[in-house]
Amino acid sequence: MIREFSSADILFIVSAVRWTLILSVIAFLGGAIGGLAVALARTAQGRLRRRIAAGFIQVFQGTPLLMQLFLVYFGLAVLGLPIDPLLAAAVALTLHASAYLGEIWRGAIEAVPPGQTEAAVALSLSYRDRMRHVVLPQAMRLATAPTVGFLVQLIKGTSLASIIGFTELTRAGQIINNATFKPFLVFGTVAALYFVLCWPLSLLARHMEARMRLAITR
Amino acid sequence: MTEHAIIMRAVNKYYGAYHALVDIDLTVSRGERIVICGPSGSGKSTLIRTINQLEPIESGTIVVDGVELTAGGDNVARVRQDVGMVFQSFNLFPHMTVLENCVLAPMKTRKIPRAEAEATARKYLERVRIPEQADKYPAQLSGGQQQRVAIARALCMKPRIMLFDEPTSALDPEMVKEVLDTMIDLAREGMTMLCVTHEMEFARAVADRVIFMDKGVIVEENAPAEFFGNPKNERLQNFLGQIA
Numbered sequence: 247m248i249r250e251f252s253s254a255d256i257l258f259i260v261s262a263v264r265w266t267l268i269l270s271v272i273a274f275l276g277g278a279i280g281g282l283a284v285a286l287a288r289t290a291q292g293r294l295r296r297r298i299a300a301g302f303i304q305v306f307q308g309t310p311l312l313m314q315l316f317l318v319y320f321g322l323a324v325l326g327l328p329i330d331p332l333l334a335a336a337v338a339l340t341l342h343a344s345a346y347l348g349e350i351w352r353g354a355i356e357a358v359p360p361g362q363t364e365a366a367v368a369l370s371l372s373y374r375d376r377m378r379h380v381v382l383p384q385a386m387r388l389a390t391a392p393t394v395g396f397l398v399q400l401i402k403g404t405s406l407a408s409i410i411g412f413t414e415l416t417r418a419g420q421i422i423n424n425a426t427f428k429p430f431l432v433f434g435t436v437a438a439l440y441f442v443l444c445w446p447l448s449l450l451a452r453h454m455e456a457r458m459r460l461a462i463t464r
Numbered sequence: 465m466t467e468h469a470i471i472m473r474a475v476n477k478y479y480g481a482y483h484a485l486v487d488i489d490l491t492v493s494r495g496e497r498i499v500i501c502g503p504s505g506s507g508k509s510t511l512i513r514t515i516n517q518l519e520p521i522e523s524g525t526i527v528v529d530g531v532e533l534t535a536g537g538d539n540v541a542r543v544r545q546d547v548g549m550v551f552q553s554f555n556l557f558p559h560m561t562v563l564e565n566c567v568l569a570p571m572k573t574r575k576i577p578r579a580e581a582e583a584t585a586r587k588y589l590e591r592v593r594i595p596e597q598a599d600k601y602p603a604q605l606s607g608g609q610q611q612r613v614a615i616a617r618a619l620c621m622k623p624r625i626m627l628f629d630e631p632t633s634a635l636d637p638e639m640v641k642e643v644l645d646t647m648i649d650l651a652r653e654g655m656t657m658l659c660v661t662h663e664m665e666f667a668r669a670v671a672d673r674v675i676f677m678d679k680g681v682i683v684e685e686n687a688p689a690e691f692f693g694n695p696k697n698e699r700l701q702n703f704l705g706q707i708a
Contacts, residue, residue, distance in 0.1 A: 365555035365614075368516055369569035369621060370544035379568055383559050 251426040256435065262418030263439055269404045269414055272336045274397055277343020284348025286377070289355045299348065306345030312406050314338045319410045331412035339404065346396055354389035355381060387459075394451035398444045405440075415439055468527070469494045469625050469656045470515060475524035477510055477680075484510045486680040488524070494624075497657045499667040499688075502677035503703060508660045511677065512627045515658070516540075516547045529624055545573060548618030552630040554610045556602040562589065562613050563598040566620045574621065581620070588616040592646050608639030612646050619650075626650065628659040662707055668692065676700045 287299035306314065318341075319334040327333075358381050366376040408417035419436035423429050470492040477485035484507050492498060500508045513519040514526060517533055517540050526533040528543045557565050566585035570576045576584070589595045592612040594605075602610050611631055618626060628647065632640045644666050651657055651670040659666070667674050667688055674691040676684045676699075684697045695701045 359555075361551060361553050361555040362557065364518055365549075365551065365557070366569075367518060368544060368547075368549040368551075369617070370541055370573045371569055372541075372572070375568075375572045379572070380557055384557075387559070 248427050249425055251428045251431055255422045255426060259418045259422060259435055262413060262415045265414040266404050269335055269407060270401045273339030273343050273400055276340030277347050280340060280344025281347025281351055284344055285351035285355055288352040303345045303349050306342055311342055311403055314342055315406055315410055331410050334410055335407035335412050343400055350392045350396060351385065351389055354385035357388050358384045391451045391455045394447055398447050401443055402440060467494060469529060471527040473525045475514060475521050475526060477514060477519060477521045484680050488682060495654045495656055496672050497651045497670050498673050498675060499671040500660045500675045500677060501662055506677040507680040508677045509629050512629055512658050512660055515627060516544050516549060545621060546623050547625045547627060548621055548623035549627045550614050550618055550631045552633050554614045556610055556614055558602050561599050561601055565613060566617045570620050585620050588619045592616045606639060607635045608642045611643045615646055625656045630660050632661065632663060
């Protein structure tokens with residue numbers, strides 16, 4: 247039965263935004279922790295750690311996100327774990343974000359002038375203090391814009407979780423479209439909602455970048 | 465406590481196949497002020513950077529204040545606490561104020577409480593004659609002021625030895641003097657100093673010994689009067705002729 251596109255349908259789609267947001271937040275926070283570990287390993291002294299991190303990045307940057315979602319989703323079953331779309335999507339997107347953020351932050355860490363590390367070493371600061379107080383704060387300034395840019399990519403990337411049956415924004419749209427068959431209206435609404443999520447982030451990135459620059463050069 | 469601040473024995477350093485330091489033997493007494501000069505690529509910066517192991521060495525031994533750098537353990541960390549370094553490009557932390565630059569290492573490495581670290585920092589900023597800049601960011605200061613902050617930052621760790629790696633080379637001519645004056649003050653207070661510099665006025669004024677390096681070798685070393693007045697090695701004579 248094809249029925250009319252009603253306000254209840256819009257409400258259904260809008261309320262699915264929260265799952266897109268939850269998935270994005272989990273993947274971003276997980277990816278931030280994983281990405282920091284990857285970036286630190288990539289810039290570490292030890293060759294083995296650098297190689298392992300590089301391999302991890304290559305694998306996740308060199309395969310489609312959709313395949314990563316499939317592999318994790320069906321991999322859960324192979325491992326005897328319950329097949330849960332949210333868990334699978336969260337794990338896959340976290341790994342994906344770890345690889346990309348790791349690479350972005352590696353670049354930012356390496357862009358901090360070597361003299362900064364030398365001065366910190368000469369002051370006998372430990373690796374931890376050097377990173378925490380000297381290198382990472384400066385790398386963060388360089389990484390802010392590309393990080394928020396990636397977050398926008400990540401939010402849009404969560405739409406792929408619809409394919410493994412997780413009811414986030416895109417899947418909610420599909421469900422309503424199947425019932426109402428108003429694809430242009432339905433997916434236009436869905437796209438507009440993604441835009442509402444992503445656009446302010448792009449503005450925020452630009453604002454943060456400008457403010458950071460001001461704080462340094464003044 | 466040994467009477468020698470630094471003892472280097474048969475130190476060799478390579479960059480790949482390039483032999484940057486060749487069998488360096490150097491003994492520095494406590495309170496001694498040494499100026500190291502030589503053409504670029506002669507190994508003079510590399511030499512002082514081995515003393516706090518910013519550059520690891522391939523062979524030989526370095527003993528700083530009775531602690532053998534090459535013996536492993538936490539010796540390198542201990543030596544770095546007692547050896548301050550000033551760089552050609554200042555290397556201040558641009559995201560921190562002058563005061564924060566000065567208190568970071570004492571608070572983190574020496575575990576000194578903030579209030580005490582700040583008091584010490586203000587004292588040294590006074591000594592380098594820029595106490596009023598404490599709350600500014602490095603980018604707001606002139607090159608000469610930044611280098612004086614860098615000196616104060618190193619002094620805040622209360623080092624027993626100070627290394628200067630071409631501290632005035634990146635400065636505009638009118639700012640060289642203010643940095644040299646600060647270094648002269650420090651020398652007069654009895655700090656053990658090793659300075660890589662081409663400022664021969666400075667060498668004449670404060671150095672106990674001037675060392676000339678070429679191709680990774682210490683070619684000649686002498687008291688300033690003899691070094692400048694009666695250079696023996698031909699390469700040194702050429703060098704002095706070029707920079708005079």
